[in-house]
Amino acid sequence: MDSRLQDLSSPSHQFDAAIAFESLPDAYLILNHRYEILLANARYLDLTGQSLCDLQGKSILDVNQFGPAEQREARRAWLIGVLRDLSPGESKWSPLFRYEMPERRDARSDGEASNESRVPRYWKIKASQLGARHGQGGTIALRVSEVTERVSDYERDQRERAKLRSQAQLRQLLADEAKAQLREHQERFQIAMAFSQLGAWELDPATGAIECTDQCKSNLGLTPDALLTEQRLFGEVVHPEDRGRLRDAMHHALAAHDHFEVDFRIGWASGAVRWILVRGVGRFLPDGTLSTVIGFTLDITSRKEAELEQREIAASEKRAREHSERLAMAMDHFVTTVSHELRSPLSAIMSWTDLLQRAADPSHLARATGVISRNARQLSHMVDDLLDSGAIVTGKLSVNLQPVDLGALAGIVVEDMRMHAEAKGLRLIADDLTSAMVLADEGRMKQVVWNLVSNAVKFTAQGTIELSVRADGERVELAVRDTGLGLDGESLERVFERFQQFGAEGSGRVAGLGLGLWLVKNLVDLHRGTITAESRGPGQGATFRVRLPAYR
Known part of the structure; x- marks a missing residue:
């Protein structure tokens, strides 16, 4: 095409070249060496909405002056620079140029041009230097390609991309804000949990593993790096006396799909016993299978104490x-x-x-x-x-401790009581009176033995009363056994209380002031000894044992 355009004045090729030039699908302009428009094909004229007579002879720098001044100046600068420096056979593409052109006449209803209604259009220009002819400067072909749709598609794509990026950024921003709020809420929750000493935990029923917070481990007396399982909780952490109660409460609540609340004791490594309150609830799958158990712990030692x-x-x-x-x-x-x-x-x-x-x-x-x-x-x-009762209550009763043979003293009391016992039909046995020295007030110790024996005679209707004195290492024991009315559990606990008398139901009133055993207890205490009462129950008799320090 270029060779045919170079020989446009030749009669033999003029018709064919013109038809070919007019039929080109791209818009073309032919410039002379002064950059004046020589030819413009139909595609160019249609593209710009101009006629050939409007363009011929005009400088390319003066036509198509659309758009703001900066856009026109950019196009002019590129044309001058490129057209001046082109070498024969060389081609150069321009950057993208924007033309804010008037609307096409056929698109306006008033049929007149309007300066206010302009449509942005985008062109790219390819400048090619054609050969010189007859010693004159060569011609220049300008190929004008409208890329408005492509630019529109690109801009639309960019807008869509920008919109998507904006939406993505907005979603990311919202996600970041949500994460920040979540972190803030978690931090507040952790602070609240730490302040209230609440420890959270979660039990996996399938494995028995328990995931818990550091506060929970602290409540249970464990270190932060300690591993906790259901087996360890019930086998080591919880107090043995509370394990069954805690396990039963958990099982019953989970079986009823209800929550549980139990307090129990634990032993810390320091040896301190702490009270822990645990609350929990099961989470179940749609088919009713237990999936996990969650809850919290709270140290309630102060409250419980x-x-x-x-x-x-x-x-x-x-x-x-x-x-x-x-x-x-x-x-x-x-x-x-x-x-x-x-x-x-x-x-x-x-x-x-x-x-x-x-x-x-x-x-x-x-x-x-x-x-x-x-x-x-x-x-x-x-x-x-x-009188002795009053002296004991006021703290004025005293004893004068001297070495006394408790076996001999008991033998004297037995002989004084024998006639009274036999008169009632009782056998008074004193065959095991070992000689044993104790520090005692002889008169008060006689009062102790006399009261015990007379008490046995009083509450024994038939049978025997046996008195014994035995030395057992550092202690001396005096025992009075009878086959009388006996004592039940409650009576054994209160038998040494003042003003108390215990007899079998229906046995009638028993004579006495109810001071005998109380006096005996206090007199034995003054001798730094102990006295105990034993009985298998009502009707089984009773045994009273006095233990005193042996004298060496």
């Missing part, structure tokens, strides 16, 4: 009230008993004294003196017990 202390105080107050009530009832019983016990011997003494005064029968003298003497001794013992 205060609760236990309050319980103990309440129980102590209850015991004190009950004890006070028993003492009040016992005091009432004691007053009644004292009145009756004192009245009986006094009545007997007064009756026999009046009889002696009215009748001088010598046959009554011996019997009267015996009755008066026996009741006087009984009154003397009662008065002594009352």
Whole structure:
């Protein structure tokens, strides 16, 4: 095509070259060496909406002056630079040029040009230097390619990409904000958990593994790097006495698809015992299978200790009230008993004294003196017990400790009591009275032995009473066994209380002030000894054992 254009003046080729030039699918301009337009093909004229007469003879630098000044200046600078420097046969492509051209006439309803309605269009220009002819400068072919649709597609694609990038950036921004909020909430949650000393945990029923926070491990007395399993929790961490209760509560709650709440004890490495509250709930699959158990732990040691202390105080107050009530009832019983016990011997003494005064029968003298003497001794013992009771309560009772042979002392008391026991039909056995020295107040120790033996005689209707004294290393034991009424569990706990008397149901009233065993207990304490009561139950008899330090 270029060779035919170079020979455009030749008559033999003029027609064919013109037709070929007009038929080119691309827009072309032919310039002379002064950059004036010589030819423009149909495609170019259609592209720009101009006629050939509008263009011929005009400089390429003066046509198509559309768009802002900076755009026009950019096109002019490129054309001048390229057209001046082109070498024969050389071609150069321009950058993308923007033309804000008026709308096509056929697209306007008013049929007139409008300066206000312009359409942006994009062109690229290829400049090619054609050969010189007849000593004149060569011609220049300008190929003008409109790339508006391609640019529009590109810009649209770029806009879509930008939109997608914006949406992606927006999504990323929203995700980052959500993550930041989540981190902030987690940090607040962790701070709240740490402040409240709550520890979170999660149990995998399939493996028995327990994932828990550092606070949870701290609550359970474990180090942060310790591994916790269900087996270790129940086998090592939880107090042995609380394991069954915790396991049962968990199993029952999970079986009922309910939550559980249990407090239990643990032992820290420091040896301290702590109280832990655990709460948990199971999470189940749609088919009802247990998938996991989650919950938290809380150290409630202070609260639990205060609760236990309050319980103990309440129980102590209850015991004190009950004890006070028993003492009040016992005091009432004691007053009644004292009145009756004192009245009986006094009545007997007064009756026999009046009889002696009215009748001088010598046959009554011996019997009267015996009755008066026996009741006087009984009154003397009662008065002594009352006085000793007052001295013990006020802390004024004292003992004078001297070496005493407890076996010999017990033998003397047995002989004094033998006639009274045999008169009641009882066998008093004292075959095992070992000689054993103790530090004791002889008079007070006789009072101890006498009270124990007389108490056995009083509560034994038939059978035997056995007294023994044995040395056992650093201790000496005196034991009084009987086959009498015996004692139940409650009576054994209270048998040494003041004003207490215990007899079998339906056995009737038992004489006495209810001070004997209480006095014995306090006298034994003053001798730095101990006394215990034993019985297999009502009707099985009883055994009282006094243990004193042996004298060396």
